[in-house]
Amino acid sequence: MTAIGWTQIILYCAIIAALAKPLGWYMTRVFNGERTFLSPILRPVEAGLYWVGGVDERREQHWLTYTVAMLLFHVGGFLIIYGLMRLQAMLPFNPADQSAVAPDLSFNTAISFITNTNWQNYGGESTLSYLVQMLGLTHQNFLSAATGIALAVALIRGFSRSSMRTIGNFWVDVTRCTLYVLLPICVVYALFLVSQGMPQTLGAYVDATTLEGAKQTIAVGPVASQVAIKMLGTNGGGFFNANAAHPFENPTALSNFVQMISIFALGAALTNVFGRMVGNQRQGWAILAVMGVLFISGVTVTYWAEANGTTALHALGLTGGNMEGKEVRFGIVASSLFAVITTAASCGAVNAMHDSFTALGGMIPLINIQLGEIIVGGVGAGLYGMLIFVIVSIFVAGLMVGRTPEYVGKKIEAREVKMAMLAILVLPLMYLGWTAVAVVYPPAVASMANAGPHGFTEVLYAYTSQTGNNGSAFAGLTGNTLFYNVTGGMAMFVGRFFMIVPAMAMAGSLAGKKSIPPSAGTLPTTGGLFVGLVVGVILIIGGLTFFPALALGPIVEHLAMNANNLF
Numbered sequence: 138m139t140a141i142g143w144t145q146i147i148l149y150c151a152i153i154a155a156l157a158k159p160l161g162w163y164m165t166r167v168f169n170g171e172r173t174f175l176s177p178i179l180r181p182v183e184a185g186l187y188w189v190g191g192v193d194e195r196r197e198q199h200w201l202t203y204t205v206a207m208l209l210f211h212v213g214g215f216l217i218i219y220g221l222m223r224l225q226a227m228l229p230f231n232p233a234d235q236s237a238v239a240p241d242l243s244f245n246t247a248i249s250f251i252t253n254t255n256w257q258n259y260g261g262e263s264t265l266s267y268l269v270q271m272l273g274l275t276h277q278n279f280l281s282a283a284t285g286i287a288l289a290v291a292l293i294r295g296f297s298r299s300s301m302r303t304i305g306n307f308w309v310d311v312t313r314c315t316l317y318v319l320l321p322i323c324v325v326y327a328l329f330l331v332s333q334g335m336p337q338t339l340g341a342y343v344d345a346t347t348l349e350g351a352k353q354t355i356a357v358g359p360v361a362s363q364v365a366i367k368m369l370g371t372n373g374g375g376f377f378n379a380n381a382a383h384p385f386e387n388p389t390a391l392s393n394f395v396q397m398i399s400i401f402a403l404g405a406a407l408t409n410v411f412g413r414m415v416g417n418q419r420q421g422w423a424i425l426a427v428m429g430v431l432f433i434s435g436v437t438v439t440y441w442a443e444a445n446g447t448t449a450l451h452a453l454g455l456t457g458g459n460m461e462g463k464e465v466r467f468g469i470v471a472s473s474l475f476a477v478i479t480t481a482a483s484c485g486a487v488n489a490m491h492d493s494f495t496a497l498g499g500m501i502p503l504i505n506i507q508l509g510e511i512i513v514g515g516v517g518a519g520l521y522g523m524l525i526f527v528i529v530s531i532f533v534a535g536l537m538v539g540r541t542p543e544y545v546g547k548k549i550e551a552r553e554v555k556m557a558m559l560a561i562l563v564l565p566l567m568y569l570g571w572t573a574v575a576v577v578y579p580p581a582v583a584s585m586a587n588a589g590p591h592g593f594t595e596v597l598y599a600y601t602s603q604t605g606n607n608g609s610a611f612a613g614l615t616g617n618t619l620f621y622n623v624t625g626g627m628a629m630f631v632g633r634f635f636m637i638v639p640a641m642a643m644a645g646s647l648a649g650k651k652s653i654p655p656s657a658g659t660l661p662t663t664g665g666l667f668v669g670l671v672v673g674v675i676l677i678i679g680g681l682t683f684f685p686a687l688a689l690g691p692i693v694e695h696l697a698m699n700a701n702n703l704f
Contacts, residue, residue: 138444142470146436149394149474150429153401157425160402161409167317168290168310168410170194179316186312197303200645203291204638206307207284211251211634214277218247221273222265231266232341233356238264245622250274252633253281253515255367255374255485255608256625258617262356262377267339274374275363279323282370283314285517288637289407290414292521295644296545297414299652304644318403319370326365326399334388337361360385368399371515373485373608381475381488382464393467393488397475400482404513407520415545419663424523427671431512432481435501440473442498462493473498480505483515485608492595492612499611503598506605508679509564509636515606521640528557528643530667530674534660543659546652553646556639561678563635567628568600574624575600584615599625604632 166173187194198206222238225231238246242258249256250273261270287310294304331337336357343355360376364386367374377383387393405425412421446459463472472489479486480502491499505512511522527544532554535542542549575581575596585592591613598611603625610616616625661667 138440139470142440142444145394145470146440146474149397150433152398153405154425156398156402157405157409157421160406161413161421164286164318164403164406165410165413167313168305169414170313173317175317175321183312183316186316187309190308192306192308192312194306194309197306199302200291200295200304200641200648203304203307204641207288207637207641208634210280210284210307210311214251214280215247218250218269218273218277219243221269222246225266225269228266228268230268230271230339233262233266235264235266235269241619241622242617245626248626248629249603249608250277250372250374251281252606252629253285253370253372253483253518254603254606254629254633255372256603256610256616256629257374257378257608258622258625260378261375262358267358270363270376271359275359275366278363278366278370278372278374279315279319280311282366282372282516283311283319285371285515286314286318286403286407287311287517288640289517289520290410292524292640292644292647293411293414295647296411296524296547297416298648299546299650301648302645304641304648319366322369323362323365326369326395327361329395330361330364330392333392334385335361335364335392336385357385364396365399367486368396368484369403369516371400371404371482371484373479373483375486381486382490387488390466390471393471393475396486397478400478400484400486401513403516404482404519407517411520411524417545417663420545423663423667424520424527426668427675428481428512428519428523430668430672431508431675432477435477435481435505435512436474439477439494439498439501440470442495442501443469443473445495447495459493459495459498462490464488476502477505479609480607481510481512481514483510483518483605483607485602487609490612491598491609499594499598502609503594503601504679506598506601506607507565507568508675509561510605510607511675518606518636522560522636525557525560525636525640525643526675526678527671528553529561529678530671531660531662532557533674534670538658538660543653543655544662546654547647547650548653553643556643556646560636560639564604564632567631568597568604571600571604571624571628572597575620578620580618581620584618584621586613586615600628603628606633 163173222243225235226237245258287307290310291304337359338357339359340357343357345353345355347353358376363376375386377386381387387396408421408425409418411424412418444458450459458469463469467488475488476491491502509522511519511526513519514522528549531542531544531549576593585595587595595611595614599614599616602609606629
């Protein structure tokens with residue numbers, strides 16, 4: 138651990154905090170339908186899209202109608218991606234003559250991208266054509282990210298409105314998010330990435346002759362346009378199999394730093410949107426503080442573990458930290474920071490191999506995902522996930538003081554608490570259940586490259602990542618089998634939609650309540666006491682539901698790798 142390393146971490150946190158307010162201001166205006174500096178250009182386009190789609194932007198929807206529209210939207214997205222992959226061999230923009238993708242892999246990938254998971258049981262450059270990468274995956278990267286943000290805004294409206302039956306219009310929210318937020322940023326972002334050396338071409342793969350005289354095929358393609366939304370929308374699906382560790386997908390230290398900023402930018406800004414919409418920006422800063430405490434704690438542990446290595450590595454003469462599986466151009470601090478960011482933000486991109494991290498260094502990404510991707514989280518998904526924990530925290534606080542719990546002027550009653558617990562408990566049920574099956578089912582066990590606690594962690598991480606809609610992999614596990622493709626697809630579906638539906642039910646319930654003024658018994662929700670309460674509740678729930686299974690793999694492995702220090 139070095140001063141330069143900590144300077145990078147502190148600079149990163151400062152930039153994210155500085156971006157939260159201006160981005161929050163802009164996004165609030167977008168979702169309130171107010172004029173922005175892009176309105177003269179984009180407003181005619183927006184109106185034209187509503188006319189083509191038959192959408193009345195002034196007509197808002199009940200929470201159930203909003204949710205059904207969202208679900209039908211995703212059915213269409215699934216069919217588009219699945220069809221493109223199955224018909225790939227007959228479609229244009231396929232310079233490498235990629236064949237049709239197998240049915241089970243197409244199923245897994247289609248669910249992966251509509252749920253913002255971007256789990257990849259395939260190598261992008263060796264499996265997919267340019268058309269599928271653009272029209273299927275990049276297209277859905279925009280829409281799944283826009284959906285997450287729209288759902289978060291709908292839940293915010295539930296808190297900010299009083300005695301209303303509607304929470305917005307799904308089609309309007311998704312259109313505005315894509316048109317005014319995601320697209321403009323990604324155009325500028327993609328051009329920056331091209332300037333750093335990232336390919337953006339429809340030309341064929343390039344053949345080169347190595348110094349030894351061998352032929353090497355170098356994969357290229359429309360990379361920058363996909364990477365921009367991959368990071369900004371916290372999707373994480375790589376154009377190349379090596380993801381952000383590939384030099385064409387992350388060419389320089391500057392591109393790496395900007396990509397890390399883009400992963401957190403919109404998710405952090407949504408906390409400011411929450412504060413603005415409920416009429417008290419300090420509420421948003423308090424939520425961001427909760428996220429910050431958990432994030433800094435995770436970065437500290439991971440950086441410490443990777444910088445110190447293990448006694449087993451030291452015995453081999455490998456001092457100076459654990460560089461296995463890391464890119465030299467990034468080093469330990471940028472790799473550790475990237476790993477915590479990408480698992481805290483439901484992004485899933487990787488610039489180092491998590492399978493090669495130390496046991497404790499690899500445990501933090503696993504904890505981040507198992508907490509429900511609430512430490513900033515996926516764009517939108519992180520905020521509504523955090524608000525679910527806030528509701529539980531307020532309920533606990535209400536029990537402690539013996540009165541009905543309140544939050545931003547709304548009484549938190551049995552319906553909201555039941556929906557919150559349903560959303561929280563469905564996650565461990567899914568990834569612990571499938572892990573239990575996988576470690577005893579012979580065909581699934583055969584896919585494990587490692588035995589013992591590390592092999593167990595690889596399986597647990599895979600199902601945790603898919604259920605949490607993260608998409609990063611511990612590697613070491615052959616996931617492209619019928620069993621893992623089907624069960625992984627089910628885990629991704631449940632992890633996304635079985636959390637969304639309770640959240641939308643809460644939004645509808647809260648919007649229908651009357652706003653009440655704070656009283657002497659109301660718990661202040663903008664100070665350090667509230668931040669500590671929410672952090673505590675998150676860790677307690679994690680300790681009861683997630684961490685017992687988590688501890689078995691990484692901690693046992695850590696003890697084994699550092700056995701010399703124990704005796």
